[in-house]
Amino acid sequence: MSKQSCFSVLTAGLIKENPVLRLVLGTCPVLAITTSAINGIGMGIAATLVLIGSNLVISLLRKLIPDKVRIPAYITIIAGFVSIIQMLVKAYLPTIDAALGIYLPLIVVNCIILARAEMFASKNNVFLSVLDAIGMGIGFTAALVLMGSVRELIGAGTLFSLPVTSNVIDPMLVMILPPGGFFVFGVLVALSNKLSEKSGKKPAKTPDCAECGSCDGCINCKESESEVTVNE
DSSP states (O other), X not given: OOHHHHHHHHHHTTTTTOTTTTSOOOHHHHHXXXXXXXXXXXXXXXXXXXXXXXXXXXXXXXXXXXGGGHHHHHHHHHHHHHHHHHHHHHHHOHHHHHHHGGGTGGGGGOHHHHHHIIIIITTSOHHHHHHHHHHHHXXXXXXXXXXXXXXXXXXXXXETTEESSTTXXXXXXXXXXXXXXXXXXXXXXXXXXXXXXXXXXXXXXXOOHHHHOOGGGOHHHHHHHHHHHHHO
């Protein structure tokens, strides 16, 4: 195993495959909890710890988990780590627990974690799986903190609850409301795509039917075939 391959796995989640800005995964908690930078750190660290634990266990058991029940097995493993993290946060960080609310236990169904289990941990050794989890976790946390910082600074005039511009200009409260979250998210994704295009990478987008590569059970494909048959 070369150092270059390990480095590429570790850094993939930072920019090239950033789960929020490039893969556009986990947008629900991203939009909901990024009203402040500290919330982004809390959610990011919690998700990273779950990612590391679940990737490690799934990689260890990848040859023992039957293919037909792999998704329920992954969710069970992820749920176990989420429960541990939730109890620790409730016990030692009640303020963060109150701020994150329902989105902390909902890490169980966070598509970033399930996607890394299915796409990476189930196909690679423990060392690479942990590196992937760390890289994806750092990328996820960085995106949350960036969004939270922008929204908090413009919407409340503070940064990490410390006054910055609140005594100089009136805060734009809309930025800490849902419309502000969508606006900042859209701007950051657009900037990410622009930077990616300049570096020769494809922009983030939702794959179309021709790109999914799994037409056997695809409802969209079957509907399209039915339409063609009717038209003929």
